[in-house]
Amino acid sequence: MAGGFFDRSSIVAPPGWSRWLVPPAALAVHLGIGQAYAWSVLKAGLGQGLGLSGTATALPFQLAIVMLGLSAAFGGTMVERKGPRWAMFVSTVCFAAGFLISAGGIAIGQYWLVVVGYGFVGGIGLGIGYISPVSTLIKWFADRPGMATGIAIMGFGGGALIAQPVEKALLSGFGTSPAGLSQTFLVMGIGYAIFMSVGWLLVRVPADDWQPPNPPQASPGATGAGPAVSASTAIRLPQFWLLWIVLCFNVTAGIGILEKAQPIYQDFFATTGPGPTIAAAAGAFVSILSLANMLGRFVWSSTSDVVGRKNIYRMYLGVGALLYLVILLLGEGNKVIFLIASLLILSFYGAGFATIPAYLKDLFGTYQVGAIHGRLLTAWSAAGVLGPLIVNAVVEAQGDVAGPAKYTVSFSIMIGLLAVGFVANELIRPVDPQHYVPDSERGGVEDAGVKPSEEVSR
Amino acid sequence: MTANRTVLAVLAWAWVVIPFLYGVWSLLQNVGALF
Numbered sequence: 001m002a003g004g005f006f007d008r009s010s011i012v013a014p015p016g017w018s019r020w021l022v023p024p025a026a027l028a029v030h031l032g033i034g035q036a037y038a039w040s041v042l043k044a045g046l047g048q049g050l051g052l053s054g055t056a057t058a059l060p061f062q063l064a065i066v067m068l069g070l071s072a073a074f075g076g077t078m079v080e081r082k083g084p085r086w087a088m089f090v091s092t093v094c095f096a097a098g099f100l101i102s103a104g105g106i107a108i109g110q111y112w113l114v115v116v117g118y119g120f121v122g123g124i125g126l127g128i129g130y131i132s133p134v135s136t137l138i139k140w141f142a143d144r145p146g147m148a149t150g151i152a153i154m155g156f157g158g159g160a161l162i163a164q165p166v167e168k169a170l171l172s173g174f175g176t177s178p179a180g181l182s183q184t185f186l187v188m189g190i191g192y193a194i195f196m197s198v199g200w201l202l203v204r205v206p207a208d209d210w211q212p213p214n215p216p217q218a219s220p221g222a223t224g225a226g227p228a229v230s231a232s233t234a235i236r237l238p239q240f241w242l243l244w245i246v247l248c249f250n251v252t253a254g255i256g257i258l259e260k261a262q263p264i265y266q267d268f269f270a271t272t273g274p275g276p277t278i279a280a281a282a283g284a285f286v287s288i289l290s291l292a293n294m295l296g297r298f299v300w301s302s303t304s305d306v307v308g309r310k311n312i313y314r315m316y317l318g319v320g321a322l323l324y325l326v327i328l329l330l331g332e333g334n335k336v337i338f339l340i341a342s343l344l345i346l347s348f349y350g351a352g353f354a355t356i357p358a359y360l361k362d363l364f365g366t367y368q369v370g371a372i373h374g375r376l377l378t379a380w381s382a383a384g385v386l387g388p389l390i391v392n393a394v395v396e397a398q399g400d401v402a403g404p405a406k407y408t409v410s411f412s413i414m415i416g417l418l419a420v421g422f423v424a425n426e427l428i429r430p431v432d433p434q435h436y437v438p439d440s441e442r443g444g445v446e447d448a449g450v451k452p453s454e455e456v457s458r
Numbered sequence: 459m460t461a462n463r464t465v466l467a468v469l470a471w472a473w474v475v476i477p478f479l480y481g482v483w484s485l486l487q488n489v490g491a492l493f
Binding site for chain 2: 018027028158163283291339
């Protein structure tokens, strides 16, 4: 029966199945949907070929990001119930369909179909796909959840790196006429349908009695099966909202640089060479920031398995604030300091996304961690509005201030936000066991005997 | 892990790593302009 193929019960891993087959399944989905951050290439093509304004060509991407947040928040519980194969399949169908609807829309001269296709339908694919592998990876890698989710969420950063040169090559080959644009979207839709399908074909969930090679150790005197908080309970607890603040402000601070990376570089180094050289270097700066954003997701999230989630967020937020200060005080004309500080800030930005599922698992357990993660991603949507708003509004309000002084106020605001995030992280305490669901209602693999306080307090 | 699963693991990782390395390589083409 068709329904059975997608059921959680039909993808329980047989004995001897390697858990290292699960990260490529997750990556197939995340590398696919990560294309969203390469929208700027398609946007330029649409603007050129269809004569549309920047505002109009930004619409599909903006709607996609809104739908990412909404579908992750509202679809999380269903993703938990239906399982990762169903979620990855839905993500593949929606994301690929978004491109195909857009291709059709361009072909018949109906741009609104690009907005609905890529933005609405494709955006649902983004949200469902983003959360689809999270709880499965955490269950397979209960001993190294930070590393496991770091790999997948690094894929979301890496997806844009793959998509950018591919989109440029397609637009160069087919041209930016309506027919050429339509063909580009068609090829991308088919390509992503094939590429992402490896995810839902390959993914498996662990059997109930499966244990990782080095299961987390129970602390002396620990009782029960560790934390297990439902998504509906989690959003009523202060821990959830403190983490929401942590994620929102960490992301806002990263966007502070990411949003205007090119002009920031040009303003800090305007006097160090001829205009074209500085412009080329500013382009390279944007590229290297993408690399830092991506690598930070894996490196720092994996490190959190060793040093603990609370400590790693102390670094993201506390050191991040100091690095903004360093840029303000020492960054002008000093390329080495400016680069090191910016790259670290962006690595912390990416890592903030990648480490949050493991932090949620420490606090709320694996019971409905995917659904809780989906709800927490609304912090990302809020930061997506807040970050650019602060940087752009402050720079514009300052009028004709030139050079690095343009950024003094906005970077100071970022330092303030990071400080608030730091305090929020300090206030996070283990969840009171009275909020746990009873052992009899739990399903799947749990982290036997691990006291939440043991991991959270580190 | 059986031989078949080893082959599957190699193919699965290659499926995601090769495009990823292509993306990183494309990006690194630009970075020289920074120095």
